[in-house]
Amino acid sequence: MLRIIIASLLVSLVISNTTKPTIGILTNPSDLKDYDKSLYSYFPSSYVKWIEQAGARVIPIHWDSSYDELTVILNQINGVLFTGGDVDLYLNNTQPGFTFNKFTDTASFIFQKVIQFNKAGQFYPLLGICQGFQLINYIASSYYEVLTRMTDDLGQQRLLEIVPDEESFVLKSIDSITLDYLQNIDGPYYSHNWGVVQQTYEKAYSLGAFFKITAFSRDGIDLKYIAICEARDFPIYGYQFHPEKHQFEWKTKATHDVQHITYSQQLAMDFIAMSRKNDHSISDEQLASLIIYNFKQINRMEVSSTSFSQVYLFDRIRNETKTDQQKLGINQNIKFFQKHY
Template sequence: MYSLIFLTLILSFVIKLTICNERPVIGILTQEVYWSGFRKSVPLNSSYIAASYVKSIEASGGRVVPVFTNRTTKYYIDMVRKVNGILVPGGGCAFNISSGIGRSTNEIFQIAKIVNKLNDHFPILGICLGFELLLMASIKGKFPFSKCKAQNMNLPLTLVPEMEEKSVLFRNMPKDIQNILLTKPVTANHHIKCMRKTNFTSMDLDKFWNPITVNEDKDNLTFISIIEAKNYPFVGLQFHPEKNAYEWEKDDPHSWSAIYSARYFFDWFINECRKNKHRYIKKSTLKNELIYNYPTTYVGKMHSVFEQVYFFNE
């Protein structure tokens, strides 16, 4: 299905079109309303993107297009052709790779692996659910997680010692940001599934990924909180850096140091996307697909975990 020859043909003309990219366009995956807290308020055939992810990308100098769920492989190949990277957001799903955002993530993961093997730098950033789905995609949809209690926890990161020099995130990270992340409770955790180190090894995830940081849940269970692919520009964060500046329903960290350090992850991601040379051939197509074509809806008054959401009629 993911023919190397086919992808070479469809991508080759795009890669040569531009020498540098100071106008990155980022695809953000939509997800089904069914798994959200506001599913009773909107049609179940809708999908959504939390506005905090869009704002975070824009604050780092990128533009956003929605990448829709439950589309064809051809659609996802076409989206990879046009955008400079993909963000897989947090949320909820059925935790399989046959439907919804799980399938979308798996399709893009497989396509992006081939694209990167062609020396075409294509980054993926997964946050919380995205972190989990990237792990599952790398082991053919197997479920590697354990139950845990890491809801509503603001935590400092613990860097795996041997990863300080290996990590693409940490080796060039400014010292003041690193100090904040490693000493202050600035990462917002909202998950009940954890990636334990024992499962990470036993399920061969360590063959594809490096574990970069760890944390402990309310029962002192140690879980992996940042992963980086060994040979691809793929990064997963179990915590939510987008919440520090843009979400207010929970007791997430909103201090200056929390917002300043969270900004680093999106700045890093957008800089990685600037290395990618894909672009929309027609500006009119880009303008028609940008997130600006869709209104935001204030859902904070519904006691949602989000303040604003983009809804899409699938």
Template structure:
């Protein structure tokens, strides 16, 4: 039996309780309990992205990653630009209350790190490029992906959203990019409904989605699909991605193959959809049969509204208005590519070859 600390005399507590409280074994046990609780708290803090509650940015700026110019565009534009962004992505971001900065491909890591310190999120768009081209869309995306993880780990909230090709890139990067790409052949060029998973409401993306939006997405064929590859549940299982990513919905391709339609990371504010929310309101090629009903527009509008709201949680800013202005998409003029038969109504083109 150890001696009691001062102040615990018989005139303060009953003798039996005093003996129990002063027992050395009890004190050691109590100290161990404190250490355990502290360790558990630190483990939780280590696994969670820290978010400052006081950060509400009502002037968010989102970077959209450009990608290699396709062979089709090479035949139409003699300037031989190195990269482009479909204007529908820009319009979609702007319609949700944010501005856009184009992110160039073919730059070193310092370029992406510096730019990401001044913007509030990144959108990986869909498209038709490959992931094995040096200094292209995938290489830039890989830099951005890892820098974004580092920012979030350091407590600087930084969301990333991938659409179609951009969503596939997110999953391939999470798998560990290699010669064998973790995606499958999948043919879907139609409008689909979403088959939500039973726990989809646990996700940040759908937790607060209005019931009418969920009803439209699950009952009507309003998501525009245009892809020859997709992510299956087996792709997620092959690389143990279900430990880190939450699958929230599936759709089916023309052959009845069920593919992952939407996901989000469990730790980082990273989100992906296989379909194209931006096409419903802003792409009009008649042969594509994109859904343009009021319900379709309303339901698809939700996704970029959600992402921009996530980006409002980022406190990054350009150091001056003049530098901000130099980076904005307004410095570029969109071309009417629909006039030339493109599936995109308009595109922004960047950097004729030889200028970088």
């Protein structure tokens, strides 16, 4: 189906192809010790720099937004990024009577909107990195407990084990010399305590039906886990590793050599190239009020308990008060996977 979507858009892209792509980045409840999550949300500045160096603008998507607010923003931007973080993603007792989790609910709502855009013929990418990778896997599993504990992968570079696939849109974005380097010499940078293993794809059928596995890596005790996944029918995909850190973080062990910067740039350029394939647009006035430059950027270089050089900090919009709609994203997602998988 993804090939059909791409083919059907080739003609229209000649006419409708944005030259000013805008990416929405989902904020995280603050896990910074000096900024309480009841008052603040955030994401590392490195993700903004990673997007901007590929030629796009950034708007934060606040995790505590209403559905109406989310819908307005998603209709004006060209793609979405779920970042790394340290959020409890699980809904706990998921089936039936799950515990409400606004962050996961917001992500589920976005996930469904992205599917709707693509099914309507608007090529619209969603990328998840590290926690974001885990989040899209959790959503696509229809809230199966997808995470497995990893060993010694908090600040490590691991070789990629590629699954040969001529149809992989992720692999096509990395040149063969760089890909060979990542497979055989020095792989991407990881900073995670949890991962997703292939056996989970086999147990949670909707997960394996929705995503295909593009690459693996192995943790400190040789446990094989998924490094890259991509949806079979939509431009929704994820990296368990951190491409942005090689260029823009200086408090980690991520190497800053030419090979790693090259692959980081290639992945960013590919994501933004995909975002250019829809004609969503935002007015200059609206962009000026929403763009990332309106928000505080905090220097973290001298904070010993963090691996981020800088973060963007956002005041909380509202507390998690329940409304009749607040489980909409979760319920829509369950219905979608029950129907299709």
